[in-house]
Amino acid sequence: MQKIGKQTIKFDTPPTILETACIVGPKEANGPLAKFFDQCLDDEFWGESTWEKAESKIIKETVNTLISKSGISPAEIDYCFAGDLLNQCISSSFGLRDSNVPYFGIFGACSTFVEGLSLAAIFAEGFANNVLCATSSHFCSAEKQFRFPLELGNQRPPTAQWTVTGAGSAIVTKEGNGPFITYITPGKIVDMGIKDANSMGAAMAPAALDTLITHFKDTGRKPSYYDVIVTGDLGYIGKEILSDLAKQEGFDIKQNYDDCGVLIFDKEQQDTHSGGSGCACCGSVFSGYFFNQLRNKKIKNILLIATGALMNATSSQQGESIPGIAHAISIEL
Amino acid sequence: MQKIGKQTIKFDTPPTILETACIVGPKEANGPLAKFFDQCLDDEFWGESTWEKAESKIIKETVNTLISKSGISPAEIDYCFAGDLLNQCISSSFGLRDSNVPYFGIFGACSTFVEGLSLAAIFAEGFANNVLCATSSHFCSAEKQFRFPLELGNQRPPTAQWTVTGAGSAIVTKEGNGPFITYITPGKIVDMGIKDANSMGAAMAPAALDTLITHFKDTGRKPSYYDVIVTGDLGYIGKEILSDLAKQEGFDIKQNYDDCGVLIFDKEQQDTHSGGSGCACCGSVFSGYFFNQLRNKKIKNILLIATGALMNATSSQQGESIPGIAHAISIEL
Numbered sequence: 271m272q273k274i275g276k277q278t279i280k281f282d283t284p285p286t287i288l289e290t291a292c293i294v295g296p297k298e299a300n301g302p303l304a305k306f307f308d309q310c311l312d313d314e315f316w317g318e319s320t321w322e323k324a325e326s327k328i329i330k331e332t333v334n335t336l337i338s339k340s341g342i343s344p345a346e347i348d349y350c351f352a353g354d355l356l357n358q359c360i361s362s363s364f365g366l367r368d369s370n371v372p373y374f375g376i377f378g379a380c381s382t383f384v385e386g387l388s389l390a391a392i393f394a395e396g397f398a399n400n401v402l403c404a405t406s407s408h409f410c411s412a413e414k415q416f417r418f419p420l421e422l423g424n425q426r427p428p429t430a431q432w433t434v435t436g437a438g439s440a441i442v443t444k445e446g447n448g449p450f451i452t453y454i455t456p457g458k459i460v461d462m463g464i465k466d467a468n469s470m471g472a473a474m475a476p477a478a479l480d481t482l483i484t485h486f487k488d489t490g491r492k493p494s495y496y497d498v499i500v501t502g503d504l505g506y507i508g509k510e511i512l513s514d515l516a517k518q519e520g521f522d523i524k525q526n527y528d529d530c531g532v533l534i535f536d537k538e539q540q541d542t543h544s545g546g547s548g549c550a551c552c553g554s555v556f557s558g559y560f561f562n563q564l565r566n567k568k569i570k571n572i573l574l575i576a577t578g579a580l581m582n583a584t585s586s587q588q589g590e591s592i593p594g595i596a597h598a599i600s601i602e603l
Numbered sequence: 604m605q606k607i608g609k610q611t612i613k614f615d616t617p618p619t620i621l622e623t624a625c626i627v628g629p630k631e632a633n634g635p636l637a638k639f640f641d642q643c644l645d646d647e648f649w650g651e652s653t654w655e656k657a658e659s660k661i662i663k664e665t666v667n668t669l670i671s672k673s674g675i676s677p678a679e680i681d682y683c684f685a686g687d688l689l690n691q692c693i694s695s696s697f698g699l700r701d702s703n704v705p706y707f708g709i710f711g712a713c714s715t716f717v718e719g720l721s722l723a724a725i726f727a728e729g730f731a732n733n734v735l736c737a738t739s740s741h742f743c744s745a746e747k748q749f750r751f752p753l754e755l756g757n758q759r760p761p762t763a764q765w766t767v768t769g770a771g772s773a774i775v776t777k778e779g780n781g782p783f784i785t786y787i788t789p790g791k792i793v794d795m796g797i798k799d800a801n802s803m804g805a806a807m808a809p810a811a812l813d814t815l816i817t818h819f820k821d822t823g824r825k826p827s828y829y830d831v832i833v834t835g836d837l838g839y840i841g842k843e844i845l846s847d848l849a850k851q852e853g854f855d856i857k858q859n860y861d862d863c864g865v866l867i868f869d870k871e872q873q874d875t876h877s878g879g880s881g882c883a884c885c886g887s888v889f890s891g892y893f894f895n896q897l898r899n900k901k902i903k904n905i906l907l908i909a910t911g912a913l914m915n916a917t918s919s920q921q922g923e924s925i926p927g928i929a930h931a932i933s934i935e936l
Contacts, residue, residue: 372790
């Protein structure tokens with residue numbers, strides 16, 4: 271590994287994403303990507319008594335599915351990285367408490383999946399054989415925690431996004447035949463003063479822009495190098511903002527750019543206003559859809575930029591703005 | 604770097620802890636370690652309007668102090684790791700949002716300082732020159748969030764610990780003259796079914812035991828190898844439990860073992876019941892006291908085991924037990 275440019279890390283012997291897995295909720299099951307997910311749930315509780323317990327079960331079973339699909343035994347997993355949106359990341363710690371694998375808790379809000387994938391790749395090139403990463407989110411537990419009780423039936427503004435119920439996970443392995451993780455560009459915190467907790471796309475787009483441009487400058491690549499550039503959960507509004515800002519900076523990404531929050535729900539049939547969001551948005555769309563596209567050689571590379579809003583309910587109530595972050599990872603055949 | 608034994612990472616060219624810094628609150632300023640802290644605050648607000656804003660300011664100013672003491676410029680810091688106890692780790696993200704350094708959010712509850720130090724060391728040996736880690740906690744924001752409103756004047760049971768107000772931080776650098784980070788033993792989640800959120804020491808001690816024993820088995824070292832073995836915040840009760848459990852397993856640590864939560868407050872003059880806790884307990888006691896002891900060659904090595912309880916207020920209300928974790932790092936001259 272080596273640091274190149276301002277903040278990008280280049281892998282000398284790129285680790286392989288051995289396998290991915292994802293489980294999603296009922297709304298995601300009715301979306302256009304349903305056939306790419308490993309399992310779709312019928313309801314938001316999955317037999318549990320609370321949404322938090324359901325979310326823990328989703329991440330736990332996603333990891334079990336992942337290990338089963340990967341063909342390696344749990345004992346062969348050296349380390350894991352996990353995090354989620356619940357206070358103190360309890361979905362991950364409760365979901366993985368029986369895993370018996372050394373555990374690093376991470377918090378990047380909705381950027382957590384790529385943060386985990388990045389750290390897993392660094393461990394794999396450095397000293398580990400197999401490293402697991404996982405993340406989850408849940409519409410009901412997130413609404414309850416960040417906004418209003420669901421029972422209130424509160425009206426959602428047009429800029430609002432719909433937190434994806436589900437989990438995404440991956441195993442990164444030292445030696446393999448790809449898809450390979452070739453570069454990561456960890457992001458800086460960028461806060462442009464947006465204070466509306468119902469306008470996350472706008473709050474996170476400047477962070478995505480900073481990481482996107484830094485990635486291209488550090489690597490010398492152009493947007494056209496990638497078959498797909500995809501952000502985690504900027505949604506319809508944030509996607510427009512990022513496209514426009516990037517063009518102003520001389521990086522035209524309109525041809526090959528999309529957003530997981532735009533892809534996961536049907537705009538007409540499933541009105542979610544500005545699209546999907548949450549750790550599981552990027553996590554499940556990559557683990558389900560894009561990993562499949564790579565494996566079946568429908569695309570040969572992807573720049574995945576997961577975006578996160580690093581606020582909480584208290585900071586919004588105290589009048590604070592929303593710091594954004596975005597981590598980018600380059601995955602190639 | 605290489606993985607040895609079950610889960611320990613050995614550094615081939617051990618990175619150096621270049622510098623540390625810490626700022627603490629008024630209660631800590633009246634404790635026995637006051638003279639080792641870089642700054643002691645007169646009150647819990649530090650001129651801010653809320654405890655959360657005060658905590659963010661503490662971590663921000665701790666990092667500023669650290670950079671100033673280190674003699675390197677902020678632009679020379681390649682990456683940073685930070686996390687804290689507030690929901691969605693907002694103390695760290697708000698405190699460091701202006702730092703302009705690529706940011707990895709981590710969450711290990713009170714084990715966060717050693718988790719950050721570990722990841723910083725891995726980055727430094729791998730590809731980075733200078734990596735920063737920081738953590739904070741605040742008595743008032745923690746009580747409000749995890750337990751009861753302070754205004755309630757609630758009675759604390761004898762097993763309760765006192766969350767340290769403060770922040771600890773360190774810069775890990777690729778080349779230097781020590782103190783060197785030679786081994787890390789990242790911990791697994793261990794949950795023995797303890798459900799009392801006012802008995803954290805008991806909940807975390809089994810995780811500390813697991814990591815302690817694994818460290819000795821993986822490295823072939825014995826407890827007597829270390830001048831000091833110190834846990835993060837087991838407090839008086841957890842310290843007793845760990846000592847006893849370790850002895851039962853054939854590792855007698857009574858001679859050289861202590862706990863940051865026991866050290867930071869005076870048992871008689873400052874009755875905190877079972878001692879200190881919080882991310883800043885281990886963070887400030889290491890950054891202040893033990894780093895000073897190493898630098899002045901009063902000790903030649905230390906095994907620092909930070910402990911964390913990976914629960915939240917909702918999980919306790921839902922009747923869940925408390926998963927514990929402990930990460931160990933070996934620091935030597």
